[in-house]
Amino acid sequence: MAKRRGVWADLQRERARRQRLEQQAYRAAAQAAKKAEREREQARRAAARQAAQDERERKRLYIEERKAEAADMAADLRDRVEELDSVLVTGVWRRPDTSFASLKHTFQPPPFDPGGLDRPIPAPQWVPPRPPGAMGNLFGGRARYEREEATARQAYERERAQHAAAEADRLRLLEERRGAYDQWLATESEAVRRHNAEIDDFERQVRAGDSDAVARFFTLVLDSSPYPEGFPHRTRAIYRPEPRELVVEYELPPQSVIPAERDYKYVQTRDEIDKIARSVKEIKDRYARLIAQVALRTLHEVFAGDPVGIIEVASFNGHVSTTDPATGQPVRPCLLSVSAEKGLFSTFVLADVDPVACLKKLNALISQHPYDLEAVRPVVDFEALLSQYKFVEGMDAVAGLDSRPDLLDMKPNEFEHFTRQLFETMGMKSWVTQASKDDGVDAVAVNEDPVFGGLCVIQAKRYSGPVNVEAVRALAGVMEDKHATKGIMITTSWVTKDGHAFATRHGRIQIMECEEIKYLCKEHLGLDVLISLPKPPPKRR
Template sequence: MFDAITEGIRKWLVGRFASAIKHTTRAEDRVLAVQWLSESRAIVASDLRPVEKFKELNTLISSRTAIVAIAKSVSEAVSNYRKSDLPLSMKIALPATLAAIPLVGGHAAGIAAFGGALGVPVLLLIFLGTAGITSIIEAVITNPEVRPHVAEIIEVIIQDERLRRTSARMKAAMKEQPMDPTRFAVPVEELALRKHLLGMDPFQFERHTMSFFEAAGLEAWATRKSNDFGADGFAVHPDGLMVIQCKRHSADNKVGRPTVQQFKGVIEEQGAFRGYIVTTAAFTEEATESARLSDRIELVDMDALVRWHTEAPTF
């Protein structure tokens, strides 16, 4: 019961941070907020002593006017928790839960020890931990109303612990000429849809394909610049990096085994969670057999892609 209440409080706090950032009017300030959270996450994950973490986190907040405003907003929301939509059991537990956080010399400090509008958000960041801070970042960058520029999002993503095995070259490729996913208007009737997909501009096809990953709640983008990895798009799954290759081929130009073999090597070497090859054609039997030998490769032919338009895929 106590664990459920604590988790409920964490989710509520994540929402308060995300809401404060959402109501920041300037896009550049929202970008700063995402960068601040990323830097804060690194401090929380560090080997610094708790009191040193507090000092570092406080310095991050107080050095930026936009972040001070966000911190004050969070502080006010927490101070007025009795008037919030928290369940009664969580309202009762919140003060004691936060007051029990060990900070100085292994002893609990509590909210009162920090004072002011900045101390509370610092305490909350320590309480939320790296997972909670990641949840705030994801809540912000997957919200189209407040989403910062895609390039700024990628700068934060490549520092994520889930991409620790990703090479510097792959991370560089992830940042090269990124494009937001876009679900383009397409015909509803199947034959017309197939014809439309075959006739799409290659870059449009990549952005259209990546829109399915974004719609599933993943951080996703396409890349305009070709790279050594054959990657046309990327998505970040809770379990790691997803790399997507798009093949806008004519119906009779099947994707062969060499393409699958090469892509399998990329996925393995980069420690990616999964790789997708999406085509407007089909795959040869040899290519399909090669993909079956790996649990990290998914092949999406024209038939499957058409189904994506009527049945939202899950990843």
């Protein structure tokens, strides 16, 4: 099983890496084109200013440039809005690029490069000394010639010996280079063969309806779908073989993806470019329409990306990770939930539908006020399915890290430093730590930040199982000993029901569990971390 999961992780990382490269190349090309166009326009304007003969002309050109700058900003804004408005159409016209064939590797080795060793070393040539003439023979020339010839012959023989040795070295090096190339060729070919054999086995499992394999395949399909910048692009998937249903839990984009500006205008009297705000109603309407597009596009990509016809029903739960403005606490409400049968969904012309109306046709549960985080109850409870089926969690393809750190893999002192770094980023300071001898990490940190009303004691538990009420009581005891006004229990797992009850009665203890840790790491450290618990934490209302 470990081998299979390694392959799936490699596939996810490879798909994410390819998608990031494609998106980066696309954005870089578009930005370069716009930048080049603007640079040409700026050069033209600069030349015009240089040619101006008086102050009035220069001022006029400056005003034109500022107006053009505002116009460029407005054009970028319109491009962004158009990109968001076409999320569904873009997904519909895009052909799925994830198939079993695309997951396989091909190997086209470069030709053998002898590095010049295939060219023989030129052999030395015998060049005898010039013989003496008739007069030279009369005055001892013959003897000199014979001595010169003997010396030249000796030098020639030395060169021949050196050439023979050099040629032997060349042939030896050429043979070694060829052997190394052949060995590399065999190793790479075998690696490709093994990988493709695993893909063939993966395909057989998908065709057989294995829930784990099907969920993994469709996670790859959805992860390969490029979305505009600012979309989290995180998915979890479960496949139910008996109804042939794929359940997708999708991370919706935050409200901030809708631009708050409607236009830009240059004000000459103040020499400033003013932002013209978009109305709150328009922002809310656009956000509702956007998440409806995401839901329909995901359903389309599930049915369109089905290579063997094993999906008859697709269910979509769209959540958004944000902060509750009333409490300041992280929340993840479900804003949209829908199930669709393949037969009915295939009759829709998605390029021409109104997304919200189309979802209503499917009897979707849609938040009446999604911008205000008004949640709905999912059509299919994803969490309830976890006890029955395996699920596959996707990775963040736009942000994301190719190998996310697993907090449970950290050593105790590493987790202590990680916790300190997290809270320091959140504004804490004046750390004093002391080690304990219980399982995992139990680091006590004292903070004097006045925001927390005095001293704040933090206990960090790197656990994979529940933290019981005794640990929470121990935190209360440390608070009394330190005369702290607040205590925080932060754990990679979860606190038992009795522990939560004790913290509520105490009134000055805050509990931060696994999901909140992942949110805080993303929010304050920019890290997408894993916490590989052996089982999911209990769901509490």
